[in-house]
Amino acid sequence: MTQTLILLFAKPPVEGKVKTRLIPELGAKSATAIYRHCLKSNIELIKQSNVDFQIWLTEPSEHPLFDNEPVKYQQGHNLGDRMLYALTDALSDHTKAILTGSDCLELSTPLLQRVCEKLDQHELVFIPAHDGGYVLIAAQQSIDPVIFKDIEWSSEKVLTQTLERAMQAGIDTAVLNPLRDIDRVDDVQHYAELKQYL
Helix, strand or coil: CEEEEEEEEECCCCCCCCCCCCHHHHCHHHHHHHHHHHHHHHHHHHHHCCCEEEEEECCCCCCHHHCCCCEEECCCCCHHHHHHHHHHHHCCCEEEEEEECCCECCCCHHHHHHHHHHCCCCCEEEEEECCCCEEEEEEECCCCHHHHCCCCCCCCCHHHHHHHHHHHCCCCEEECCCECECCCHHHHCCCHHHHHHC
8 A cells, every 4th residue: 555645637728728717808718828837836846755656637638748657537526525536536545645735836845744733633634725715735544535525615714614613523623824725816926927927
């Protein structure tokens, strides 16, 4: 049983289908370019971490970013179902699973290492997002479905509700410092390498 598996949740970078909250102000082409930049950056990051990884896509894609990479497909009706499925799958043959999305440019190899270390002491680890959700969820040994139950997905209550479920179930949880997800134009402005798309 190899120890850690990183799961990267991603959408194929199809114009008009990604970063839709940016489209009204920036247009579909720029929104897609921003998403593609984030996705590429995160794939490079997890490859540099020297940990087993899988890219979990929402749908099949022939985009060259996924060529020769270990790809699986998300399953479930909502985000909670999809995360539960992927984490359960990962923990069937790994002791630790780290699931992250493709929208954050602030993750780093040392931070992923810190999450791994925290998992030695806690059952669940979160990195919050500034918008009330979370950038990363990590689990060791198993994942309890209760933490994804009756969550208002895509709201600012996601992390709070998830932590409440974990506390009620007696799950030992660690929460690290929050990072920024790129969802709105304000978020884009924090990164010099993205300003060309504004």
